[in-house]
Amino acid sequence: MAQQLLHPDRLFSADVTQREIAKRLYNGVKDLPIVSPHGHTDPRWFADDQCFSNATELLIQPDHYLLRMLYSQGITMEQLGFSTDGRQSAVDPKSVWRIFAAHYYLFLGTPTRMWMDYVFAEVFSLNECLTIDNADLFYEHITDALQQDEFKPRALFERFNIEVIATTESPLDDLKHHKKIKDSGWQGKVITAFRPDNVIDPEFEGFEANLKRLSELTDEPLDTFSSYLSSLFKRRAFFKEMGATSSDHGHLSARTLDLSADEKEQLYLTIRSGNFSADDADKFRAQMLTEMAVMSLDDGLVMQIHPGVHRNHNQQLFNQFGRDKGADIPIATEYVANLKPLLNKLGNNPKFRLIIFTLDETTYARELAPLAGHYPSLKLGPAWWFNDSPEGMRRFREQTTETAGFYNTVGFNDDTRAFLSIPARHDVARRMDCAFLAQLVAEHRLTESQASQIAYDLTYTLVKQAYDL
Amino acid sequence: MAQQLLHPDRLFSADVTQREIAKRLYNGVKDLPIVSPHGHTDPRWFADDQCFSNATELLIQPDHYLLRMLYSQGITMEQLGFSTDGRQSAVDPKSVWRIFAAHYYLFLGTPTRMWMDYVFAEVFSLNECLTIDNADLFYEHITDALQQDEFKPRALFERFNIEVIATTESPLDDLKHHKKIKDSGWQGKVITAFRPDNVIDPEFEGFEANLKRLSELTDEPLDTFSSYLSSLFKRRAFFKEMGATSSDHGHLSARTLDLSADEKEQLYLTIRSGNFSADDADKFRAQMLTEMAVMSLDDGLVMQIHPGVHRNHNQQLFNQFGRDKGADIPIATEYVANLKPLLNKLGNNPKFRLIIFTLDETTYARELAPLAGHYPSLKLGPAWWFNDSPEGMRRFREQTTETAGFYNTVGFNDDTRAFLSIPARHDVARRMDCAFLAQLVAEHRLTESQASQIAYDLTYTLVKQAYDL
Amino acid sequence: MAQQLLHPDRLFSADVTQREIAKRLYNGVKDLPIVSPHGHTDPRWFADDQCFSNATELLIQPDHYLLRMLYSQGITMEQLGFSTDGRQSAVDPKSVWRIFAAHYYLFLGTPTRMWMDYVFAEVFSLNECLTIDNADLFYEHITDALQQDEFKPRALFERFNIEVIATTESPLDDLKHHKKIKDSGWQGKVITAFRPDNVIDPEFEGFEANLKRLSELTDEPLDTFSSYLSSLFKRRAFFKEMGATSSDHGHLSARTLDLSADEKEQLYLTIRSGNFSADDADKFRAQMLTEMAVMSLDDGLVMQIHPGVHRNHNQQLFNQFGRDKGADIPIATEYVANLKPLLNKLGNNPKFRLIIFTLDETTYARELAPLAGHYPSLKLGPAWWFNDSPEGMRRFREQTTETAGFYNTVGFNDDTRAFLSIPARHDVARRMDCAFLAQLVAEHRLTESQASQIAYDLTYTLVKQAYDL
Known part of the structure; x- marks a missing residue:
């Protein structure tokens, strides 16, 4: 692209x-x-300064803007990794990510899309448009990055100039x-x-x-x-x-x-x-x-x-x-x-x-x-x-x-x-x-x-x- | 023009x-x-495929957008061809058309004007601006056209690419x-x-x-x-x-x-x-x-x-x-x-x-x-x-x-x-x-x-x- | 400037x-x-055709748009020349004018600012931006002008082409x-x-x-x-x-x-x-x-x-x-x-x-x-x-x-x-x-x-x- x-x-x-x-x-x-x-x-992030887990848990599951749009188009909460017995993820986080990527067009024209593109490009240097074809690559790249010290909460806080x-x-x-x-x-x-x-x-x-x-x-x-x-x-x-x-x-x-x-x-x-x-x-x-x-x-x-x-x-x-x-x-x-x-x-x-x-x-x-x-x-x-x-x-x-x-x-x-x-x-x-x-x-x-x-x-x-x- | x-x-x-x-x-x-x-x-149009009658009956009298604006400026329902004993037109349809033409400036800036101009130009090839001066010409041109086969409901339906x-x-x-x-x-x-x-x-x-x-x-x-x-x-x-x-x-x-x-x-x-x-x-x-x-x-x-x-x-x-x-x-x-x-x-x-x-x-x-x-x-x-x-x-x-x-x-x-x-x-x-x-x-x-x-x-x-x- | x-x-x-x-x-x-x-x-203006008093009494104190904005930023009514015992000005009108000038930035982007700038420029030929530095100059220039015949109510009425x-x-x-x-x-x-x-x-x-x-x-x-x-x-x-x-x-x-x-x-x-x-x-x-x-x-x-x-x-x-x-x-x-x-x-x-x-x-x-x-x-x-x-x-x-x-x-x-x-x-x-x-x-x-x-x-x-x- x-x-x-x-x-x-x-x-x-x-x-x-x-x-x-x-x-x-x-x-x-x-x-x-x-x-x-x-x-x-979550203040715990900055207190413990542990690595974030993966792209899905960090970027999709806590974001009610994302959840609501996907849900509005027939994606179930179960598909998004929620179960009725207390929020444990019942599905592979990568499969959730793929669903998100396949439906990323739904966010065209919305602020969510602008924010996510910014995160991809500015935080993770992913300058392509997320699609179903590069979904796995995005997931892995982000999840790998999150294991690095420079993506720990305090490092990001400083990088973000907060x-x-x-x-x-x-x-x-x-x-x-x-x-x-x-x-x-x-x-x-x-x-x-x-x-x-x-x-x-x-x-x-x-x-x-x-x-x-x-x-x-x-x-x-x-x-x-x-x-x-x-x-x-x-x-x-x-x-x-x-x-x-x-x-x-x-x-x-x-x-x-x-x-x-x-x-x-x-x-x-x-x-x-x-x-x-x-x-x-x-x-x-x-x-x-x-x-x-x-x-x-x-x-x-x-x-x-x-x-x-x-x-x-x-x-x-x-x-x-x-x-x-x-x-x-x-x-x-x-x-x-x-x-x-x-x-x-x-x-x-x-x-x-x-x-x-x-x-x-x-x-x-x-x-x-x-x-x-x-x-x-x-x-x-x-x-x-x-x-x-x-x-x-x-x-x-x-x-x-x-x-x-x-x-x-x-x-x-x-x-x-x-x-x-x-x-x-x-x-x-x-x-x-x-x-x-x-x-x-x-x-x-x-x-x-x-x-x-x-x-x-x-x-x-x-x-x-x-x-x- | x-x-x-x-x-x-x-x-x-x-x-x-x-x-x-x-x-x-x-x-x-x-x-x-x-x-x-x-x-x-009206499904009857497509069922019977009869010619529409005239410009006034087709374009003015059934259109509540038109009626309301003309009425708001003091034109009476009677002048527009309505009578209190059941909607029969008590006036010459051409005189209604002339009233419409004389007041066409009221619709400047409204969607009604855009729609009507489109109908005049695209459906009837009337590329001038409707005025009181060409009102009769418009009325007759449209009314004549409506008597042609290619202006019958089914023909228009097809021409409109519906x-x-x-x-x-x-x-x-x-x-x-x-x-x-x-x-x-x-x-x-x-x-x-x-x-x-x-x-x-x-x-x-x-x-x-x-x-x-x-x-x-x-x-x-x-x-x-x-x-x-x-x-x-x-x-x-x-x-x-x-x-x-x-x-x-x-x-x-x-x-x-x-x-x-x-x-x-x-x-x-x-x-x-x-x-x-x-x-x-x-x-x-x-x-x-x-x-x-x-x-x-x-x-x-x-x-x-x-x-x-x-x-x-x-x-x-x-x-x-x-x-x-x-x-x-x-x-x-x-x-x-x-x-x-x-x-x-x-x-x-x-x-x-x-x-x-x-x-x-x-x-x-x-x-x-x-x-x-x-x-x-x-x-x-x-x-x-x-x-x-x-x-x-x-x-x-x-x-x-x-x-x-x-x-x-x-x-x-x-x-x-x-x-x-x-x-x-x-x-x-x-x-x-x-x-x-x-x-x-x-x-x-x-x-x-x-x-x-x-x-x-x-x-x-x-x-x-x-x-x- | x-x-x-x-x-x-x-x-x-x-x-x-x-x-x-x-x-x-x-x-x-x-x-x-x-x-x-x-x-x-006030019809009295045109009846008596007396000179307006000064810039503050004419331009600030009767203008509820001005008063409300200044008040919203902590200026008191007393500072603006009002007292609780019936509106007599307890302060020097020029000091009120200075407060206005010092807070004139509050009106940036508001119609009040456009109106005031027009009054300054078109009515009083004051073509600078009002600031705290030229506040006194504005006050005196306006107040002096108001004593002239051509700034009396009837003269302004005619000049304004009303x-x-x-x-x-x-x-x-x-x-x-x-x-x-x-x-x-x-x-x-x-x-x-x-x-x-x-x-x-x-x-x-x-x-x-x-x-x-x-x-x-x-x-x-x-x-x-x-x-x-x-x-x-x-x-x-x-x-x-x-x-x-x-x-x-x-x-x-x-x-x-x-x-x-x-x-x-x-x-x-x-x-x-x-x-x-x-x-x-x-x-x-x-x-x-x-x-x-x-x-x-x-x-x-x-x-x-x-x-x-x-x-x-x-x-x-x-x-x-x-x-x-x-x-x-x-x-x-x-x-x-x-x-x-x-x-x-x-x-x-x-x-x-x-x-x-x-x-x-x-x-x-x-x-x-x-x-x-x-x-x-x-x-x-x-x-x-x-x-x-x-x-x-x-x-x-x-x-x-x-x-x-x-x-x-x-x-x-x-x-x-x-x-x-x-x-x-x-x-x-x-x-x-x-x-x-x-x-x-x-x-x-x-x-x-x-x-x-x-x-x-x-x-x-x-x-x-x-x-x-």
């Missing part, structure tokens, strides 16, 4: 004027370090991997983020057991709302000690509440009784967002809310294979009324910072940009998950800049557990920001030097400021 | 790089046969025109599609009388839900025998239900009692979508759902002139919760196929692409009706490809009763797909050979696969 | 073909008079400034518009006192619904006498109702009793929209509805500094069901005209273009407020033209109290319409002569027709 897998000008406009500007802007940011303030890599990466853990986590990393003397900066869904959402699986564990970890009886809040505050303190600069909240809606002390206590007791309604649970989650915000005033953790996903929509798949298999579906999400109680309490407070994400793009221009373009505490997270695509990023900028400008946004989040794709994802984001800015320059809405500064800020400054990194 | 009415490069980007790629892609698909799996042409076309009939239809076509020995493939709204929607006009007729046609007493289902299954079998490969469902919402046997029986009896609430009717429609899906497992008919239209919004117009006069208005539509019962029952079943349409484009990226990019049974219908436009098609690809790719879509549907515009509509779709693909190639996201294969598949392969044609 | 502040080709595509067409189209409309049928300038401008007043206004303008012999045409929110929304601050004043003004007891309607009709007549051609309605939703006479009377009495529910208030507003429409039939005032804004979302800011400080946030808005009662009553009436605005762009393609593309009475207002931006205008045309065409829209509204920015705003609108049309020409969907006519109509004809000017 004569054609390059990765064209150096990919994602830039075909228009020569725009492209030349975009290239210059991109040259100014392409080598900046990666700051990854929100993601789901300045800092955040993982996500629940308050019940002992953060032993983070401790091990800290104690190891390795210079790589891997921090945690505080994700308390499993102890503040009464409908989370195992909620009562989780609270029991929380009680043990914090020496709090949790018999009152106040004791419950104390236990959470203690865990936040521990997370902060281990490097956390943010909390992260993935509720179904963006609802917040600001109840009276009595109402809160009563609601807590109802929840703890186990005898609560769906509305009680919803109110509790809503109130707890406000409580977390109040704690942020004290401990300075930046608060992130990314609501609006119906998790595990496919009941049969969930029953058989569990969560995170590509069956989460976004829903319409409302922010104006839902965030009002929290914003009315803390939105004007200079010590509080809230970053909002959405999968409902209809709210960009209508709700989120107007809110972020007014409240000092509120910033907009980037195009996220299903919208972490060239088109999604373009829509984000086109629909938020007019009202919120660039400086009420917070740079890019890769939000991924697919470690090897992190440089690819940041590269797409940098290219798309430069392409958008290049259009503004070409249409004489910005000077190139203004655009150059903005590109730098979107890539580096804003994310560090927003997450206190 | 020196200027060509139809420029050969119309709809392609002005950017030279993109345009040259688009032209090459388009050359590869422009002469492919038309596959029209969903539409509303490989297969589906019409839409209710279960109460005897399909005699389809039978006549079959028996005629003519090679043109005209199939039906099963559209049971009038016998599964309790609020449809004449529902009870319709069920009576259904009972007669199928020798089923319809005294139980089971007998009712049997009668529908028999009609589906008859439709399938007459070539149908799909059913088609146009409910107000996408709501589905999966009730227990007892609940279904009870609901059916309530509906048949005539003493039912709006919610009962809604539940019944929702349950019947699931029943239709279950029957699809048996008989293999592909299921289509296109919800979300408030029919006959203009009460006065409806009272005077009836339905399909351009007063249907889309509404916000929810898919994630509404489709869950049906998808949880059948969405993983490889024998079931469901094609979803929408007029609520906010659901493309948020709900439909994520659903279709996961469930094996689910595919996305194309940009439809009000969104069957260059901009609408562009939005469809830009908002679905990132998550569903190209291969969870099903090609183009013209969905029209305007027979002469069918080639025009398919041509717009082919051009817009090529224009979109050309941009991806020009931005180095696809190779041209990949794009060429995708263009072919979008035009031909996917529609044949999706509809089992 | 060598670089021009305002490039003559700004906002036109970088593509040479498109740009050259856009320039020609723009040349045909750029010097047309400004028709401003909907805005919030053919007519509408202000907005409540029924309780005595329109003395308008009277003074009329009596002055000055030729500038400044008309009013009838904005009755404060006497038809029972939840408006001071509603009962407002009705008392209304009663006095009209010699109506307001003891019956009929007397209440009479009083409103009298004020409409007075406004019409003073030049008004339109009414203007800014309710939370687009809800309308068409109640029976008894229901209306009963509802009115409930409202007047002061003992009403939120739903009663909502119903009353809904019914009153229909009543206003009925009056339009008589007096010919064009009706404008722009719903969908949660006013004063920031409770603390509102309590301290009052309304219009940049804390209004759009919400999702429904039109199909909400407008049905009004449209079913009057939507087919050729004597009635209704112009609808939205901040919920999801309704453009789904609801508003289909409604306006059908009902003779209904027209679409332009991209508005938060969407009065290049991107917002582009989205408006891309999402409405396919279904409503160009001729069911009404040209541009600046909707502003920022008098000096009016030419800038109209210029952006003219450029964006020309850029959109240029693309259609370049893609061979319009001829250039068709586009040229449309550009003229969008700029001048349609607004005069729509507002009976």
Whole structure:
């Protein structure tokens, strides 16, 4: 194949004027370090620094983008190496890889394809297009490489020029991997983020057991709302000690509440009784967002809310294979009324910072940009998950800049557990920001030097400021 | 007028790089046969093969796109040849044509104008722009041509290079025109599609009388839900025998239900009692979508759902002139919760196929692409009706490809009763797909050979696969 | 700074073909008079024709776009010259100006920046980019200029080539400034518009006192619904006498109702009793929209509805500094069901005209273009407020033209109290319409002569027709 897998000008406009500007802007940011303030890599990788196993286990099986597309075209979970008795691979990883290669055309036009091609070319120097014919060669080349020292997690971390990466853990986590990393003397900066869904959402699986564990970890009886809040505050303190600069909240809606002390206590007791309604649970989650915000005033953790996903929509798949298999579906999400109680309490407070994400793009221009373009505490997270695509990023900028400008946004989040794709994802984001800015320059809405500064800020400054990194 | 009415490069980007790629892609698909799996042409045309009457009756009066725009600018239905006592034309068809010509500027920038210009130029060799000055000439030229053999329905069908076309009939239809076509020995493939709204929607006009007729046609007493289902299954079998490969469902919402046997029986009896609430009717429609899906497992008919239209919004117009006069208005539509019962029952079943349409484009990226990019049974219908436009098609690809790719879509549907515009509509779709693909190639996201294969598949392969044609 | 502040080709595509067409189209409309049928300038300016005070009081403090962005980045209202005891400036206006200059980078990419740069360059011949370094120079230059005769309101009005401008007043206004303008012999045409929110929304601050004043003004007891309607009709007549051609309605939703006479009377009495529910208030507003429409039939005032804004979302800011400080946030808005009662009553009436605005762009393609593309009475207002931006205008045309065409829209509204920015705003609108049309020409969907006519109509004809000017 004569054609390059990765064209150096990919994602830039075909228009020569725009492209030349975009290239210059991109040259100014392409080598900046990666700051990854929100993601789901496994801290164990960096703690133990063991070799990754093989191409399939590393690149396919944990990637819900890949699983969902293959599944949508009739590939079964069993064919992909999952079994119903707890995720053990029942098939040869190479046969899974071949299935992936044979169906790689399904990803044409999707960000997944761009990310994978980048991984093949930039991480593994595989510059051909993956096909069924070279599937085995790819598998073996990648799997062999993974056994080399320079493909161990820490080596890749350094090669990827990651300045800092955040993982996500629940308050019940002992953060032993983070401790091990800290104690190891390795210079790589891997921090945690505080994700308390499993102890503040009464409908989370195992909620009562989780609270029991929380009680043990914090020496709090949790018999009152106040004791419950104390236990959470203690865990936040521990997370902060281990490097956390943010909390992260993935509720179904963006609802917040600001109840009276009595109402809160009563609601807590109802929840703890186990005898609560769906509305009680919803109110509790809503109130707890406000409580977390109040704690942020004290401990300075930046608060992130990314609501609006119906998790595990496919009941049969969930029953058989569990969560995170590509069956989460976004829903319409409302922010104006839902965030009002929290914003009315803390939105004007200079010590509080809230970053909002959405999968409902209809709210960009209508709700989120107007809110972020007014409240000092509120910033907009980037195009996220299903919208972490060239088109999604373009829509984000086109629909938020007019009202919120660039400086009420917070740079890019890769939000991924697919470690090897992190440089690819940041590269797409940098290219798309430069392409958008290049259009503004070409249409004489910005000077190139203004655009150059903005590109730098979107890539580096804003994310560090927003997450206190 | 020196200027060509139809420029050969119309709809392609002005950017030279993109345009040259688009032209090459388009050359590869422009002469492919038309596959029209969903539409509303009258089977009588192909059965009887009589001449069409005149330009006004053929091109204006049945076209709700035309009627609505003219009406919006103060042209009355009477001026357009409709009377309140049952649609007889009270005015000279040529005067209607002149009104249309005088107001043809209203359609500038709309797909209707593109389709009409194509019909004028490509079907009738009228290469001037229609104006009030040449209105009579156009009317007479077209009306004269329609009296010629080569403008009879079957001749046009062949000239249009239609490989297969589906019409839409209710279960109460005897399909005699389809039978006549079959028996005629003519090679043109005209199939039906099963559209049971009038016998599964309790609020449809004449529902009870319709069920009576259904009972007669199928020798089923319809005294139980089971007998009712049997009668529908028999009609589906008859439709399938007459070539149908799909059913088609146009409910107000996408709501589905999966009730227990007892609940279904009870609901059916309530509906048949005539003493039912709006919610009962809604539940019944929702349950019947699931029943239709279950029957699809048996008989293999592909299921289509296109919800979300408030029919006959203009009460006065409806009272005077009836339905399909351009007063249907889309509404916000929810898919994630509404489709869950049906998808949880059948969405993983490889024998079931469901094609979803929408007029609520906010659901493309948020709900439909994520659903279709996961469930094996689910595919996305194309940009439809009000969104069957260059901009609408562009939005469809830009908002679905990132998550569903190209291969969870099903090609183009013209969905029209305007027979002469069918080639025009398919041509717009082919051009817009090529224009979109050309941009991806020009931005180095696809190779041209990949794009060429995708263009072919979008035009031909996917529609044949999706509809089992 | 060598670089021009305002490039003559700004906002036109970088593509040479498109740009050259856009320039020609723009040349045909750029010097047309400004028709401003909907805005919030202060009629006192034109009545008294006094000098404006200084740059800060004229350009910053009344501009909620500016205030909200600065506030969002931690600038306090106090720093911007507001105090909690009634808006007196507690700080030096020049220090406010410096804060603005130091934060002017926040507006990069926003329409505010384009408008301000236009004001600097075109109104004040300041062709540099505003920075903290030249902030004082800008302040002094502008403030000095404002003391000159040629910068007085009437001189600017004439220099701006304003053919007519509408202000907005409540029924309780005595329109003395308008009277003074009329009596002055000055030729500038400044008309009013009838904005009755404060006497038809029972939840408006001071509603009962407002009705008392209304009663006095009209010699109506307001003891019956009929007397209440009479009083409103009298004020409409007075406004019409003073030049008004339109009414203007800014309710939370687009809800309308068409109640029976008894229901209306009963509802009115409930409202007047002061003992009403939120739903009663909502119903009353809904019914009153229909009543206003009925009056339009008589007096010919064009009706404008722009719903969908949660006013004063920031409770603390509102309590301290009052309304219009940049804390209004759009919400999702429904039109199909909400407008049905009004449209079913009057939507087919050729004597009635209704112009609808939205901040919920999801309704453009789904609801508003289909409604306006059908009902003779209904027209679409332009991209508005938060969407009065290049991107917002582009989205408006891309999402409405396919279904409503160009001729069911009404040209541009600046909707502003920022008098000096009016030419800038109209210029952006003219450029964006020309850029959109240029693309259609370049893609061979319009001829250039068709586009040229449309550009003229969008700029001048349609607004005069729509507002009976």
